[in-house]
Amino acid sequence: xxxxxxYSEAEAVELAxxxxxxxxxxxxLECTEIGDGNLNLVFHITEPATGKGLIVKQALPYVKVxxxxxxxxxxxxxxxxxxxxxxxxxxxxxxxxxxxTDQEQAITVMEDLSSHVIMRKGLMEGTLYPRxxxxxxxxxxxxxxxxxxxxxxxxxxxxxxxxxxxxELCQITEDLIFDEPYREHERNNYEDSIADEALALxxxxxxxxxxxxxxxxxxTRGEALLHGDLHTGSIFALPDSTKVIDPEFAFYGPMGxxxxxxxxNLLLNFAGQEHWSPEADSRKQYREFLxxxxxxxxxxxxxxxxxxxxxxxxxxxxxxxxxxQDLYMNRLLQDTAGFTGAKMVRxxxxxxxxxxxxxxxxxxxxxxxxxxxxxxxKELIKRHRTIASIEEVIDIALTASAR
Amino acid sequence: xxxxxxYSEAEAVELAxxxxxxxxxxxxLECTEIGDGNLNLVFHITEPATGKGLIVKQALPYVKVxxxxxxxxxxxxxxxxxxxxxxxxxxxxxxxxxxxTDQEQAITVMEDLSSHVIMRKGLMEGTLYPRxxxxxxxxxxxxxxxxxxxxxxxxxxxxxxxxxxxxELCQITEDLIFDEPYREHERNNYEDSIADEALALxxxxxxxxxxxxxxxxxxTRGEALLHGDLHTGSIFALPDSTKVIDPEFAFYGPMGxxxxxxxxNLLLNFAGQEHWSPEADSRKQYREFLxxxxxxxxxxxxxxxxxxxxxxxxxxxxxxxxxxQDLYMNRLLQDTAGFTGAKMVRxxxxxxxxxxxxxxxxxxxxxxxxxxxxxxxKELIKRHRTIASIEEVIDIALTASAR
Numbered sequence: 001x002x003x004x005x006x007y008s009e010a011e012a013v014e015l016a017x018x019x020x021x022x023x024x025x026x027x028x029l030e031c032t033e034i035g036d037g038n039l040n041l042v043f044h045i046t047e048p049a050t051g052k053g054l055i056v057k058q059a060l061p062y063v064k065v066x067x068x069x070x071x072x073x074x075x076x077x078x079x080x081x082x083x084x085x086x087x088x089x090x091x092x093x094x095x096x097x098x099x100x101t102d103q104e105q106a107i108t109v110m111e112d113l114s115s116h117v118i119m120r121k122g123l124m125e126g127t128l129y130p131r132x133x134x135x136x137x138x139x140x141x142x143x144x145x146x147x148x149x150x151x152x153x154x155x156x157x158x159x160x161x162x163x164x165x166x167x168e169l170c171q172i173t174e175d176l177i178f179d180e181p182y183r184e185h186e187r188n189n190y191e192d193s194i195a196d197e198a199l200a201l202x203x204x205x206x207x208x209x210x211x212x213x214x215x216x217x218x219x220t221r222g223e224a225l226l227h228g229d230l231h232t233g234s235i236f237a238l239p240d241s242t243k244v245i246d247p248e249f250a251f252y253g254p255m256g257x258x259x260x261x262x263x264x265n266l267l268l269n270f271a272g273q274e275h276w277s278p279e280a281d282s283r284k285q286y287r288e289f290l291x292x293x294x295x296x297x298x299x300x301x302x303x304x305x306x307x308x309x310x311x312x313x314x315x316x317x318x319x320x321x322x323x324x325q326d327l328y329m330n331r332l333l334q335d336t337a338g339f340t341g342a343k344m345v346r347x348x349x350x351x352x353x354x355x356x357x358x359x360x361x362x363x364x365x366x367x368x369x370x371x372x373x374x375x376x377x378k379e380l381i382k383r384h385r386t387i388a389s390i391e392e393v394i395d396i397a398l399t400a401s402a403r
Numbered sequence: 404x405x406x407x408x409x410y411s412e413a414e415a416v417e418l419a420x421x422x423x424x425x426x427x428x429x430x431x432l433e434c435t436e437i438g439d440g441n442l443n444l445v446f447h448i449t450e451p452a453t454g455k456g457l458i459v460k461q462a463l464p465y466v467k468v469x470x471x472x473x474x475x476x477x478x479x480x481x482x483x484x485x486x487x488x489x490x491x492x493x494x495x496x497x498x499x500x501x502x503x504t505d506q507e508q509a510i511t512v513m514e515d516l517s518s519h520v521i522m523r524k525g526l527m528e529g530t531l532y533p534r535x536x537x538x539x540x541x542x543x544x545x546x547x548x549x550x551x552x553x554x555x556x557x558x559x560x561x562x563x564x565x566x567x568x569x570x571e572l573c574q575i576t577e578d579l580i581f582d583e584p585y586r587e588h589e590r591n592n593y594e595d596s597i598a599d600e601a602l603a604l605x606x607x608x609x610x611x612x613x614x615x616x617x618x619x620x621x622x623t624r625g626e627a628l629l630h631g632d633l634h635t636g637s638i639f640a641l642p643d644s645t646k647v648i649d650p651e652f653a654f655y656g657p658m659g660x661x662x663x664x665x666x667x668n669l670l671l672n673f674a675g676q677e678h679w680s681p682e683a684d685s686r687k688q689y690r691e692f693l694x695x696x697x698x699x700x701x702x703x704x705x706x707x708x709x710x711x712x713x714x715x716x717x718x719x720x721x722x723x724x725x726x727x728q729d730l731y732m733n734r735l736l737q738d739t740a741g742f743t744g745a746k747m748v749r750x751x752x753x754x755x756x757x758x759x760x761x762x763x764x765x766x767x768x769x770x771x772x773x774x775x776x777x778x779x780x781k782e783l784i785k786r787h788r789t790i791a792s793i794e795e796v797i798d799i800a801l802t803a804s805a806r
Contacts, residue, residue, distance in 0.1 A: 149622045154577065155570045162568045167558045174557065179720050205725045212724035216731075219552045223623050317582050321615035322608045328619070 004061070004074065004105055009033060012043035012056040019099045019109055022054055023047050038064045039072075044114060053112035055096075058105065059248075072168055076248040077106035079166055083250035084110065086225065090142040094135055095244055113243050116236035123232060123269045124276055124356055128239065128289055133296025135242035136235070136262055140297075141304035144255045147225035151312055161222050166251040169228065170218075173249065177346045178215035182208055187351040193367045197374050198349045210381045214338045222252035230261035231343075231354070232269070256335025262297055263336065264343035264377075265354070266290050267397055271373035272356035275365045287401065291394045298336065298390040302329055330388065337387045341380030348374050375400040407464070407477065407508055412436060415446035415459040422502045422512055425457055426450050441467045442475075447517060456515035458499075461508065462651075475571055479651040480509035482569055486653035487513065489628065493545040497538055498647055516646050519639035526635060526672040527679055527759055531642065531692055536699025538645035539638070539665055543700075544707035547658045550628035554715055564625050569654040572631065573621075576652065580749045581618035585611055590754040596770045600777050601752045613784045617741045625655035633664040634746075634757070635672070659738025665700055666739065667746035667780075668757070669693050670800050674776035675759035678768045690804065694797045701739065701793040705732055733791065740790045744783030751777050778803040 007015070009031040016031075017023060027047045035042035040060060046053035059077035062069050081101035088095040096111035122129065145151040147160065180187055182201055190198045201207065227234070228249025236243040269276075270290045277283035306325060313319040318328075347354045348370050357373060360366035379396045380387075387393065410418070412434040419434075420426060430450045438445035443463060449456035462480035465472050484504035491498040499514035525532065548554040550563065583590055585604055593601045604610065630637070631652025639646040672679075673693045680686035709728060716722040721731075750757045751773045760776060763769035782799045783790075790796065 149619070154622060155574060158568050158570050158573065162565050165561050165565045167561050170561065171558060182720070183723075208720070208724040209726045209730070212720050212727040213730070215718075215720050216552070219557060220626050221623055222625050315618075317585070317611070317615050317618050320586075321611040323612045324615040327612070327616070 002104075006041060006060065007043070007056070007058050007105070007107070009043060012041075012058075013045055015056055015100075015107070015109065016043075016045040016054055019054060022052055022099070024050075044112065046112070046114075053114060054099065055110050055112055056107060057110065058107045074106035076166070076169060077101075077108060078103050079164060079169075079250050080246065080248040081108040082163070083225065083227070083247035084108065084245075086147065087139070087143050087227070087244065087247065090146050091139045091244075094139045094242055113236045113245070116238055116241065116243055118233055119235040119237040119242075120232040120265070120269075120355060122237055123266075123290075124272070124359065126276060126282075126286060127237075129237055129242075129293070131240055132237060132242055133293045133300055136244075137297055137300035137304055139242070139244055140259055140262070140301050141308060143227070144224040144258065145305055145308040145312070147252075148223055148255070149315060150309055150318060151314055153314065160225065161252040164225060164251050166228070166249065169249045170251055170253075173228070174215065174218065176351050177342050178211060178218060181346045181350045182211055188349055189351055189353065190349040191367070191370070193363065194348070194370055194374070197371060201345065201349060201378075204378070206382055207378060210338065210384060211342065213385070214335075214342050214381070217254045217335060217338075218257060221254040223255050224252065225250060226253045226255070226258045227261075228253070228258070230258045232262075232265040233354075254335055254339075256332055256337075257339045259297070259301060259332075259336040260339030260341075261343055263294050263393070264340045264347075265356075266294050266297070267340065267376055268344055268347055268354050268373055269356040270397055270401070271369045271376065272360060274369040274372065275360040275362065276356075291397060294394060294397075295390055298333065298393075302333075305329070333390065334384050334387050337380050337393055338384030340393065341377040341382075341384065344373050344377030345381070348377070372400050372403075375403070409444060409463065410446070410459070410461050410508070410510070412446060415444075415461075416448055418459055418503075418510070418512065419446075419448040419457055422457060425455055425502070427453075447515065449515070449517075456517060457502065458513050458515055459510060460513065461510045464509075477509035479569070479572060480504075480511060481506050482567060482572075482653050483649065483651040484511040485566070486628065486630070486650035487511065487648075489550065490542070490546050490630070490647065490650065493549050494542045494647075497542045497645055516639045516648070519641055519644065519646055521636055522638040522640040522645075523635040523668070523672075523758060525640055526669075526693075527675070527762065529679060529685075529689060530640075532640055532645075532696070534643055535640060535645055536696045536703055539647075540700055540703035540707055542645070542647055543662055543665070543704045544711060546630070547627040547661065548708055548711040548715070550655075551626055551658070552718060553712055553721060554717055556717065563628065564655040567628060567654050569631070569652065572652045573654055573656075576631070577618065577621065579754050580745050581614060581621060584749045584753040585614055591752055592754055592756065593752040594770070594773070596766065597751070597773050597777070600774060604748065604752060604781075607781070609785055610781060613741065613787060614745065616788070617738075617745050617784070620657045620738060620741075621660060624657040626658050627655065628653060629656045629658070629661045630664075631656070631661070633661045635665075635668040636757075657738055657742075659735055659740075660742045662700070662704060662735075662739040663742025663744075664746055666697050666796070667743045667750075668759075669697050669700070670743065670779055671747055671750055671757050671776055672759045673800055673804070674772045674779065675763060677772040677775065678763040678765065679759075694800060697797055697800075698793055701736065701796075705736075708732070736793065737787050737790050740783050740796055741787030743796065744780040744785075744787065747776050747780030748784070751780070775803050775806075778806070 013029050013031050031045045034044045041058040043056040059074040061074050063072045084098045098110045100109040227247045234246045273283050277286045376397050416432050416434050434448045437447045444461040446459040462477040464477050466475045487501045501513045503512040630650045637649045676686050680689045760772050779800050
């Protein structure tokens with residue numbers, strides 16, 4: 001087997017031909033490299049005659065950002081491929097199908113989703129996603145429950161946790177989300193107009209305590225196989241379809257981290273509506289869609305997760321201990337609220353931002369939106385250990401937007 | 404290399420000769436197999452001329468108990484050998500030195516501790532161990548701190564956690580401690596005289612809830628490399644020396660489980676003093692030694708752990724977040740109290756008992772001692788989430804003994 005090397009378009013096409021049941025033998029194929037070149041090569045291979053297509057994704061052995069480059073093991077392709085297979089088996093409608101993986105070449109060949117739109121873009125364009133809360137709550141309930149000690153063999157879970165140790169990508173999260181935004185760090189990235197906010201984050205003792213609590217959960221709690229990076233840029237969506245992609249950060253961690261990632265990105269867009277819905281009426285309406293979606297993500301997730309627990313619970317103790325499910329779900333909501341906040345703060349002052357805020361052209365509007373996102377994030381972090389209902393999370397967002 | 408086979412005494416002696424720096428070449432050696440034959444072969448090899456000796460321990464591929472036999476992977480010898488090396492490096496005076504390991508043959512060759520006495524036996528004989536609280540708190544603080552995200556590289560910790568996945572032995576704990584005592588199970592083992600207590604455990608909803616909480620912690624929290632079975636039968640002691648052995652249950656779990664194991668076994672002996680100190684005066688005195696030791700184990704552990712954190716803390720957030728250390732130590736005390744209780748209950752009604760209670764010859768006295776142990780254990784489990792001081796733990800024991 002040839003050693004790892006980045007594929008050419010011609011090689012990607014040859015590989016695509018070997019996948020059974022997609023293209024006819026000898027079909028005329030086209031190939032476009034659509035990756036951003038920072039982390040992965042992504043070849044989109046199509047057969048114009050039939051409209052059929054597939055994706056060949058290959059991990060690169062480095063990360064490039066802003067001209068910088070640092071090495072990153074391509075083992076993440078193994079993790080992504082294995083996670084996709086598990087998630088697809090648990091939520092087949094919501095995860096692309098994997099046709100083929102090659103560990104040596106760090107390649108995953110999978111279903112073409114080019115009919116879909118990256119959800120972050122859709123939200124910025126004002127698209128309504130009436131199915132999203134239902135779909136993502138199914139994805140979350142299925143993938144978290146059935147990879148946890150609640151829903152699978154507790155012996156197999158330990159072996160699976162062992163195979164998803166993800167040192168490098170977890171470190172990125174630990175650094176960028178649970179450390180750097182709260183101190184001076186060269187990777188921090190914020191506009192001068194909110195320098196006061198960035199400085200305040202560094203001296204807020206109450207905030208530091210709660211970030212330490214969340215960081216410790218992230219480092220130690222092997223509850224379920226997480227997606228690990230479940231923002232709206234990892235979701236392909238249409239109003240009637242949702243597909244979750246790119247689980248290269250997958251590892252065994254605290255469930256609330258995935259749920260919080262979804263809610264954080266809805267609330268970042270909520271803050272961005274200062275610009276994306278310039279009219280007061282339409283802004284109110286779109287924000288109602290967003291808060292209703294936040295409500296739906298949690299309540300539908302919680303209902304589905306409890307039903308799975310009642311019907312498929314594997315643990316002999318958890319299933320009979322009166323009150324344990326309530327206690328568990330309450331703690332999960334608190335974790336979710338805290339991780340939501342942490343994921344919002346870092347998108348404003350940390351290394352990696354979101355277009356929902358950064359693409360706002362008007363300086364004053366962008367500043368207002370960023371301050372709002374920070375206000376929501378900080379409040380969620382500080383209050384996370386006492387939150388008892390998703391309505392409190394929504395109230396925090398509404399209060400910040402009414403200021 | 405020859406495939407795994409149980410060693411003969413002659414083979415053990417040949418192996419012992421190859422260890423450098425213990426025996427002189429051609430020395431006359433004696434060998435006695437001192438294992439109980441249920442889990443391991445333990446060869447004690449000595450040179451009568453010099454008094455020098457060492458231990459050759461080999462894991463057997465099965466467990467034998469009460470005539471039953473079930474298969475058990477000898478991978479536990481790898482785990483035990485690796486854990487011993489790590490623990491010895493962190494607490495050299497308190498852990499036997501490993502001279503040699505052979506993974507294929509599941510063999511660990513280590514320092515001879517035959518001058519020491521199994522601490523459980525010593526406690527039953529009324530030995531005072533004035534150094535014990537100091538020694539074991541050093542062992543706990545050093546091994547837990549420096550294998551956790553607080554005290555070592557968080558990247559290396561993930562790889563170490565991966566290499567200490569211990570499916571089979573964790574399952575034994577999950578079944579015997581966190582499940583079977585609370586329902587009807589064929590492995591449960593209790594005397595007719597306390598059948599009322601055993602039955603009551605099965606219908607106590609408040610107890611089941613807290614056991615579920617503790618079980619979930621055991622299943623998911625990868626805080627530090629635990630010994631995993633730190634009862635007084637895993638400790639060789641003299642009044643002026645303490646050695647911790649047999650870490651074959653080692654895995655990454657919640658720190659409170661190890662601390663709780665020590666305190667539980669002190670309190671099981673405390674209950675057993677109904678017999679072991681027949682005179683009221685000497686009983687009071689020995690119980691004072693035991694409660695003073697419980698107090699010392701926690702307070703000295705906490706002080707040492709905090710000092711290590713202050714002086715060697717590796718985490719950039721934990722070390723500066725005001726109040727986090729207090730919060731962490733308080734939760735650790737609560738975990739400790741809960742695990743203490745769980746480890747006491749199972750020794751009275753579950754599969755594996757302790758001689759501190761079972762070796763009491765008088766039926767009425769033994770019954771009284773067992774009821775006392777259960778009362779302490781249940782109270783600790785039920786109250787563990789609100790306990791705020793080690794004095795509460797001691798009060799629970801004193802109250803049960805005064806009934």
